[in-house]
Amino acid sequence: MDARIRKIVIVGGGTAGWMTAAALGKVLGRDYAEIVLVESDEIGIVGVGEATIPQIGIFNRLLDLDENEFVRRTKGSFKLGIQFVDWGRKGHRYFHPFGPFGVDMEGVSFHAYWLRLAQGGDPHPVTDYSLQSMAAAENRFMRSIDAGRSPLSNIAYAFHFDAGLYARFLRGRAEADGVVRREGKIVEVSRRPADGFIDAVVLESGERIDGELFIDCSGFRGLLIEQTLKAGYEDWTRWLPCDRAVAVPCESVEPLTPYTRSTARDAGWQWRIPLQHRIGNGYVYSSDHISDDEAAATLLANLDGAPLADPRFLRFVTGRRKQAWVKNVVAIGLSAGFIEPLESTSIHLIQSGIAKLLQMFPDREFPAADRDRFNRMTAREMEQVRDFIILHYNVSERDDTAFWRRCRDMDVPDTLKEKYRLFETTGRIFREDDELFNDTSWFAVMIGQGLKPKRYDPVADLLSREETTRRLHEIRRVMRTCADQMPGHADFIRKTCAA
Ligand SMILES: Cc1cc2nc3c(=O)[nH]c(=O)nc-3n(C[C@H](O)[C@H](O)[C@H](O)COP(=O)(O)OP(=O)(O)OC[C@H]3O[C@@H](n4cnc5c(N)ncnc54)[C@H](O)[C@@H]3O)c2cc1C
Structure with missing residues (x-):
């Protein structure tokens, strides 16, 4: 039949x-x-x-x-990742890039080697090993080109x-x-x-x-x-307490940034999404911790350009x-x-x-x-995905408002506790089955939010310290050379896909 x-x-x-x-x-x-x-x-x-x-x-x-x-x-416009401002602590920023940090070596993840050097006092941030982070910092963008094993052959990106x-x-x-x-x-x-x-x-x-x-x-x-x-x-409000948002578009300003920005605020966070004709902005907040009027005032006080419409409110659970x-x-x-x-x-x-x-x-x-x-x-x-988002709120040194203290003190799901435990000892991350966010993402946000492993993964001792230092130096050099070849984001759009 x-x-x-x-x-x-x-x-x-x-x-x-x-x-x-x-x-x-x-x-x-x-x-x-x-x-x-x-x-x-x-x-x-x-x-x-x-x-x-x-x-x-x-x-x-x-x-x-x-x-x-x-x-x-x-x-x-194009997006190479998300810049997080004031999340781990006030005045601090970090970048969650699309695409990997460095390259895995001898079957060991790159971040294990980086952690080993960092714990030994090496000053280079992990973003020095990410093409997306470097390009984003200078507002550069291009699509992948056929360049053999160069990072330029595989540039992960998304869109706004x-x-x-x-x-x-x-x-x-x-x-x-x-x-x-x-x-x-x-x-x-x-x-x-x-x-x-x-x-x-x-x-x-x-x-x-x-x-x-x-x-x-x-x-x-x-x-x-x-x-x-x-x-x-x-x-899931007990873990993800924001239940409202107020959104307003504003006029574009230069430069055209190839990333989304998320800025932590007293009772939530503000997004900034650059498009060709305007910037989208919004404050996602917890109505237990701030009124609608205060949230709208905070948003309007923190725009890069003149608002193009009245603030619009949304509610969700x-x-x-x-x-x-x-x-x-x-x-x-x-x-x-x-x-x-x-x-x-x-x-x-x-x-x-x-x-x-x-x-x-x-x-x-x-x-x-x-x-x-x-x-x-x-x-x-x-x-x-929920666990990954909770991480951002829960692991932070911020305790300057009731909202942040509530986020710090919440009891997170057991699945997330297990990730914390693994990471806090030796910096290991296990991607569950085919979960959406891979170890680069977990690493970027865990380190960015301020979670510090006590030791490094012992298998990172496979390479001598000198050899690790030499290879990481070389990776930084390659990333720098590649980033230097990328045109400005606005130029790239002008030449290929301007509205
Ligand atoms: C504050 C905020 C920020 C967000 N930012 C992002 C982001 O940056 N990236 C991202 O991936 N997602 C984001 N999202 C989520 C994203 O907006 C939604 O996933 C996406 O818009 C899909 O919405 P939807 O189509 O499910 O619902 P809606 O956009 O609400 O569409 C519902 C549709 O159903 C129709 N409908 C409803 N009732 C009836 C009816 N009785 N008869 C006929 N038609 C009906 C409506 O007319 C409408 O067409 C955000 C959401 C919020 C709230």
């Missing part, structure tokens, strides 16, 4: 909805199933998710995007883009692949009496849109997954949907949960949700085994 799904309904036209529509349109094609996307102009989109991580390149390749066109159309333009850009792609858009507010959800599966959504106009598979991209409200199917929500897939509804995007934007992971989690859905794409029988695996993988992935 042919059990193939023939009608897919995507509820929501934010970043999640249009990414899902573009991907399904491209992969399944117009003959496999009819794909309809419903969005409401009246409700609108969150629209502040504008920084990404390098994995988005995989999504772009799936869609066969011309990267220059993509950056031009979204008035985007205008979220509204990104949704519009993807809409064009999805519609070209046959996705049909319906505008209107869903006021009723219809379910099959026999098994509670959703069989249609009804718009304010009375139009009924039938479907067999529903993808809930309706944002925080979780119109289908929560309001209708009551999947439940695991609240950090956590995850207990089940992202229930019956014939799969939640993707904010409807599946929200960790908070500190490491720009939400858009990646959308992409990862789409990839898992395609891997476990159901037929009309909706096999429970696929659904369960999807839910287990989604939960694990989000928990791993």
Whole structure:
């Protein structure tokens, strides 16, 4: 019997909805199933998710995007990592780069050698061994070139883009692949009496849109997954206490920085995302520790250029949907949960949700085994990202406000405690399975936030101290030479992808 799904309904036209529509349109094609996307102009989109991580390149390749066109159309810029200001302690800054520190040698991770020298008094910061960190410090950027074993052959980067333009850009792609858009507010959800599966959504106009598979991209409200199917929500506020944000764009200033900046504030942190036509800014804060008015005043007092709009407030609860897939509804995007934007992971989690859905794409029988695996993988992935974000708040010398003292004193998840224990003894980091953040990321943030291993990994003694010093000196020299060859970020954009 042919059990193939023939009608897919995507509820929501934010970043999640249009990414899902573009991907399904491209992969399944117009003959496999009819794909309809419903969005409401009246409700609108969150629209502040504008920084990404390098994995988005995989999504772009799936869609066969011309990267220059993509950056031009979204008035985007390039991102080599995140600069953290005032996080470990006031007045201190560090960089979390995309791409590795140095090179592993004799099967031993680079950071073990670096730690050995640093503990012996060597003054060179670990960022001297990262091409991205060096380039970012001088506002340089270029894409990889064919240069043999040189670091220039493999420059990891991501993008900043205008979220509204990104949704519009993807809409064009999805519609070209046959996705049909319906505008209107869903006021009723219809379910099959026999098994509670959703069989249609009804718009304010009375139009009924039938479907067999529903993808809930309706944002925080979780119109289908929560309001209708009551999947439940695991609240992570005890670890990730920020629950609000206020956002405001401002005029661009020079130089055009190739990184996101995150500045710790009294009750949270402020983002700065440079685009070609404006800078996106926002203060993510804990409403237990600061009022909306104070947060907005802090944000407006800390802009690089004149504000271009009134401050916009957003509310959220950090956590995850207990089940992202229930019956014939799969939640993707904010409807599946929200960790908070500190490491720009939400858009990646959308992409990862789409990839898992395609891997476990159901037929009309909706096999429970696929659904369960999807839910287990989604939960694990989000928990791993959650631990990485908690690290930033929890490991800090800051105790100057009630917010920072609360973060320092919280009881973190056991999975994170284990990472701390391993690192604090010999600086070892183990990447769990295929967790999103690799040892470079964990190392950059652990060291950056001020976590200090007592000793170094004993296998770093494989090379003599002199040989280690010689090789590290050579790596620094190569990184410097490579960084010197990179053009300015603004120049690169002007020549390749200016809006
Ligand atoms: C403060 C903040 C900063 C962020 N920064 C980043 C970042 O830098 N990087 C990153 O990766 N992510 C970031 N994110 C997350 C990112 O914004 C979201 O993951 C992304 O925008 C996806 O949102 P969405 O599409 O799930 O929801 P939304 O944008 O809320 O879209 C929901 C859609 O559902 C539709 N809808 C809802 N109800 C109905 C209804 N009844 N009828 C019809 N349509 C309906 C709406 O019209 C809309 O089209 C940030 C989030 C916040 C809150």
